[in-house]
Amino acid sequence: MALKTPEQYYESLKDLHPTAYILGEKVENVHEHPLIKHMTASVAKTFEMENDEEGKKYLVTKSDLTDEEASRFLKFYRSPEDLLAKVRMLKFLSHNIGGCYMRCTGMDAINSVGIEAYNCDQKYGTNYWDRLVDFVKFMQKNDYVLFSGVTDVKGDRSKRPSQQTDPDMYLRVVDRNKDGIVVRGAKIHQTGSLCAHWGIIVPTREMREADKDYAVCFAYPMDSENAIYVYGRGTLESRAIEGCDLGNVEFSKFAPMIIFKDLFVPWDKVFLCGEYEYAGNMVRNFGNYHRHSHGGCKCGVGDVLIGAAATAADYNGLPNVSHINNKLAEMLKVTEAIYGCSIAASVEATETPSGIYNVDPVLANTSKLYEGKELAEVIRLMIEIAGGMVADVPSEKDFSNPDIGPLLQKYLKGVDGVSTEDRIRIFRLIEKLAFESRDIVSNIHGAGSPETHRMTILRNANIEAKKKLAKKLAGIKEE
């Protein structure tokens, strides 16, 4: 097969039977659940785009492994151009979805794992790289959706994995034999994982020798029996459950926790197991790639924020007002910085021994820092422009009530020529964009927290070289 259609994607989900709990109940046909289906729709949209004339340009490429067409979501980054193409693809998709479509985590993971699998093989004679290549070919061939699981639950954050009171606070190998390994632990914030076919599990931090059982990386079929998915509740569930006041009428996001209850993984799907010195770089690579992904994605979402604010201003009767234009310019400043730094991080990428290109870490993390802090101000400005109605407009159900519906129609009208209904829709969209906890918290903590970004920048910025520049200009001779 080449590329999946949305229909084929939906069909393929029917074969998956994950163990999933949502708001206290075990759920069977999970992909149809109202709290899941809007993100499944996001993923399906990516398949629609793989088959769309314009979308194809962004999403489809030639595999470097098989010489056949493949989804960019399953390709190694073989050049700066691949990285540029990724940023542009994600911006394009965010324009069309207005939020998360999840497939970038798997894409970023195969690349970050690939670099270190190759390095590890060189040192230890392991064959992780070949296993990974086989796995990627298999995924490409089926155009499968891959999510990546990185974030452990972490317990006491002042302690390393092996120091925790409960040794399972980071995922670890609890048994191994000739066929494979058994892992235990939990990964949290696993965005969209229930919409995937496979998962690839990556260590969440650097490890030392004492932590070597925690230095494990592998792939598994998402509906393996011993993987339990527990829906993490966000802010706007009731809308999806009631099926009204959605804001973004088609798409949404969820992020369950996954508990690995002694899951068995055969060796051919294991890409690191005990070589602890590669764990840190795996997750650092992933972090840098994923912050780079955010650059494209969140700039795209930023365009939606700006468009929503400008539309609300129009509907309020305030098009082309000086202070609103000034705010739109401030919003653009931030979103373009997020985008621009990701583009630059692609251009300044460097090749690794594996042949995979790594993004420039300083620029990729700079992009993410703007997302982490300044994007919150963009969202605040959107609310400031839109006005107080974002807080508390009545529900679609009130509009349907014959007693008060006509009164609401009358009183919530804005400018002439725009229906009250459309005006309410834009306020609901803004509410969704501003208050969906999974998105907003992801802006801050997704792909690592701001302190991590700062540390990564500092570690990679070569402050010593900058000191030399200053000293030379000041006339200070260094011995």
Place this chain on the structure above:
Amino acid sequence: MALKTPEQYYESLKDLHPTAYILGEKVENVHEHPLIKHMTASVAKTFEMENDEEGKKYLVTKSDLTDEEASRFLKFYRSPEDLLAKVRMLKFLSHNIGGCYMRCTGMDAINSVGIEAYNCDQKYGTNYWDRLVDFVKFMQKNDYVLFSGVTDVKGDRSKRPSQQTDPDMYLRVVDRNKDGIVVRGAKIHQTGSLCAHWGIIVPTREMREADKDYAVCFAYPMDSENAIYVYGRGTLESRAIEGCDLGNVEFSKFAPMIIFKDLFVPWDKVFLCGEYEYAGNMVRNFGNYHRHSHGGCKCGVGDVLIGAAATAADYNGLPNVSHINNKLAEMLKVTEAIYGCSIAASVEATETPSGIYNVDPVLANTSKLYEGKELAEVIRLMIEIAGGMVADVPSEKDFSNPDIGPLLQKYLKGVDGVSTEDRIRIFRLIEKLAFESRDIVSNIHGAGSPETHRMTILRNANIEAKKKLAKKLAGIKEE
């Protein structure tokens, strides 16, 4: 009667039968509705505090009208000390409630109306001031809760009231006779109005002669037949409806829209009717007072934000970490500026002809500008400190499920010595503090929008005097 107890307050609500719709349905015992009762509890808490030894110091005063004990919420501001006492009372209450208790709008309204009622009487020989004094005495005597309705729905915002396509987009007098007036229109964002006994309706903007039917101010019993309350939906309804994952376990906020369907108001409750030149000052006074109220209130909430963030850090195993302390200091900087400017606006208050003191408008609006913009950063910092779990922890319902409850208990544990349950509680509180749309949007648009605050500052800051200072220092002679 002197001061109500919470029980008396709850009892008094039983006599009220407002016309109310919530999520499409007409509701009878509205005060017991899960979406209403948490704010009723907030108001009840103020009555508890009126009867509490420490609370009394903040909430209870002697009436300047009757020489009896009265709630500060029903007192005229007769001195800078009254204004200081208000700020401190609101900070104290926010500490105990963590959000809105609504009674400040009525308090601010009787003062802002009072100043102009007096001025109008002086010019036109009306007797609005006496009517207002009688009304306030009546309210004090019964220790009633008063909300104030200011914000009209506004239609096309580029047009004045009398220019709107639909003349009802601002509340207006549609009829008048010897007994009273009939009003039509709608007020939106009427925080907590269903928890009050009476409402006082104030014009939302300055008016010109053509708008004189819109220059109307009056009080009405909240359950008047022709006042229809429509619940405005916010972000976290499902929690209150399900009764779990509340975050703030006792208190919350709602803000319905009120439609005045030809409501009759007798003359003795009318405090302005047609004298359009006082409309602007009424709402400007109200705005300044209410921004000043926010200064106390939101600094109090800010202390809760800071406390929640610091608790989350402790529970994550990260007490006394340098970068977290740095963030806490940034949070304090903003919340103390909000508070400090409100305190200063009290100290620099000036007396009006009515004997009521007006706050310093520059300082009061400065306080609100920090709330409008920088408080969003305080909230973002809270999330940054707390970590990703704010986004999507599983529900209490999942914890109750025998299959997965124990696993969640195990895997969501933080530092030793703190139960998983308490850790989840703090994340839920943070979610509530960060994502309750009624609160967050109120930070920005409550008591007027930031552009209004900026204009008020500019108008009152005496830029001309500052130019003179600069010119003199520069050696520029002015003729």
Place this chain on the structure above:
Amino acid sequence: MALKTPEQYYESLKDLHPTAYILGEKVENVHEHPLIKHMTASVAKTFEMENDEEGKKYLVTKSDLTDEEASRFLKFYRSPEDLLAKVRMLKFLSHNIGGCYMRCTGMDAINSVGIEAYNCDQKYGTNYWDRLVDFVKFMQKNDYVLFSGVTDVKGDRSKRPSQQTDPDMYLRVVDRNKDGIVVRGAKIHQTGSLCAHWGIIVPTREMREADKDYAVCFAYPMDSENAIYVYGRGTLESRAIEGCDLGNVEFSKFAPMIIFKDLFVPWDKVFLCGEYEYAGNMVRNFGNYHRHSHGGCKCGVGDVLIGAAATAADYNGLPNVSHINNKLAEMLKVTEAIYGCSIAASVEATETPSGIYNVDPVLANTSKLYEGKELAEVIRLMIEIAGGMVADVPSEKDFSNPDIGPLLQKYLKGVDGVSTEDRIRIFRLIEKLAFESRDIVSNIHGAGSPETHRMTILRNANIEAKKKLAKKLAGIKEE
């Protein structure tokens, strides 16, 4: 004598013969030196104001020690009103001087020393308080100018005083006998010290037992033989030396370093000597008072910044432009926050055992943090409004040149009705306000550095109490 006139002040300076070096040369009549005289003029202006009808209200008070008129600059803070009066006096003076007049350091020092002198006497039976009171009476009687010396040169900042390679990096007692003590060390950034009559020297940090020789506080006549003043060069010297292009045509600032070369101090002028546990609080008190002083002072300067920017806009032909008004509002927001927090820190002052009132440390330091960071943005906005001419307009000397003077007159004209000369004057004032290093660096580091302010806020903000509030609202029971 009661209060000095400017003439008396100038006369009194003639009796002072300090050892002073400026740009490499020993200078005899230092008060007439072009780099000194503009600050002497600032101090003289304060005496003018003590004798001015309006100024008197701000600057003159009744001594609490002698019941006679005294300058506020020499008074103990006996009430919150004294602290409010200080803030307002400083704002008033900054309006008239546009920069530093220096007398606040002495005022803040006698109060901060007073609190701890009293405390020390209570514990150790010393008589520092009485000595200090006598000294203050003496100063009041003569209406002398007092500066305070706090900041040591500090050497290696990671080490305590007693750990330094060179023991003189903090000022210390090197000898003592029955008549007095001998001190050695250096104080830097001693703003305006050459314009004073006396200095009061205060420890710069907390001390431990090993540092007890460094725990010393005393007063000395500024022209003592063993005190050497070395002018610290700033950015705009050439203007003062050439006597043109001054910007602020009358007033300026300087800040020499003072080297104490084994200075003898008699016991009656010693206010601490070895009781190391009071050193920290002395400087902390001083820091808090002086940050509070900055609140009044820099808000006053801020008004000049705003006035200068608005005047430049007028002169450029851009009065009442939307984006400029928006920037003026942002400038006001910051300057009013600086002021408001200082006012609030006065209102919330607390009495110490000595009867002197201490400012609220959280609010005083909050004020200073806004000065330290956001005032830089106010200055940047001033430049943004004024335009590029701030960078590089030709000199007054060019205007006087007959060849090019007329051409400059022609080409540097702005709006009709304003002379080219006045337009240039305002650009020069803006240059002075934006680029005088002594002022700009003082905004950041004066009265301690921002990290100190943050630490002071954190230490005083009672985070534990805030945690309790959050826990209670979240439903967390604490045992």
Place this chain on the structure above:
Amino acid sequence: MALKTPEQYYESLKDLHPTAYILGEKVENVHEHPLIKHMTASVAKTFEMENDEEGKKYLVTKSDLTDEEASRFLKFYRSPEDLLAKVRMLKFLSHNIGGCYMRCTGMDAINSVGIEAYNCDQKYGTNYWDRLVDFVKFMQKNDYVLFSGVTDVKGDRSKRPSQQTDPDMYLRVVDRNKDGIVVRGAKIHQTGSLCAHWGIIVPTREMREADKDYAVCFAYPMDSENAIYVYGRGTLESRAIEGCDLGNVEFSKFAPMIIFKDLFVPWDKVFLCGEYEYAGNMVRNFGNYHRHSHGGCKCGVGDVLIGAAATAADYNGLPNVSHINNKLAEMLKVTEAIYGCSIAASVEATETPSGIYNVDPVLANTSKLYEGKELAEVIRLMIEIAGGMVADVPSEKDFSNPDIGPLLQKYLKGVDGVSTEDRIRIFRLIEKLAFESRDIVSNIHGAGSPETHRMTILRNANIEAKKKLAKKLAGIKEE
């Protein structure tokens, strides 16, 4: 000739005899004047780099006109790679010079003029493009330095050129004949113009038909008799004049005003004359190119700021302190955003009919907005890290004084192992970086003022397309 050496450059300056005034005096050998020679040294450094092994990679390219080696400063941008190379060249040079070397204005001008010269020829059959190409070949052949003059003095900024009271407030054609044109007017802020061989004069704004005499573009030899240069005074002149306390020991900047007193220009050096519809695009192109240049340049300077701050921290004894590292990360965040957006603006460049590539205007202006506002915070952070000594350390002259020199050596020592002299040098460099008015004001107003950048972003950002995205996601059907 191919490329000039620094010696050849200095030699070539001897043939130039411009009419120049500095601080009121006419100056003959202007290139040796202490206020000029440090910038001449900067330009000479670029020639050194053209002949340096590493520098060559950045500065030397093959001419697209002659197939010979040429300086990048004289090349048309024929591809995104040319634009990337420009950004990297400027960053490299700023690393080595720490400030302005001026040659980018000429480079940006030939490209911005080229695009419109070509367009104009297509419409009107003029031959501006060929003239320009000939001029550029001539410049390349001689490796001449070209500055560009854009900013007129502007008079009343609310009026268009033809509306000014004095018609000369914008440069204009006052006469024309078969040989050429005569121009009158003045250009201000002409950075480094006295170090160039030729100037290219570009309109400063869009023009309408009434302004067509102002729509003029031409080149002229910098020492033409009727061009008068008047030095614009900045903040730190005395250092250069005295030859000490320089900070940046070799390099500096100046920016005179140039008065064109009826200068004659032959037709072959005229590139626009009256075709007013191209004036606006010429300066808009220039603005976008030059903001893009700032991206490389100021990121390079930013690295020096960061290096200077980090060195000062080391010398103060505070290496690797948490809060300082945090500040360094904040500084990097801004400088990398400035750089990243310029890199991205290169990658997203588009070809014009002339074959010259135009940068992406949104990204180029975003870069400049960060320079205009956030770079000021980077500078403030540098001062915050370095400490108060930036304000007012004594002069080198004091260190040379035998009485106090040894005392200063003793007392201004920082950490062991670093000489007092080197410590002072770094404070002086920081002073220069923070307080040189020509640099700081250029950060804000260079290449246009922030409002221009905002307007350019808004005009090019396609808000309408963003509205459509939002509407689609909200479910709003557009007809």
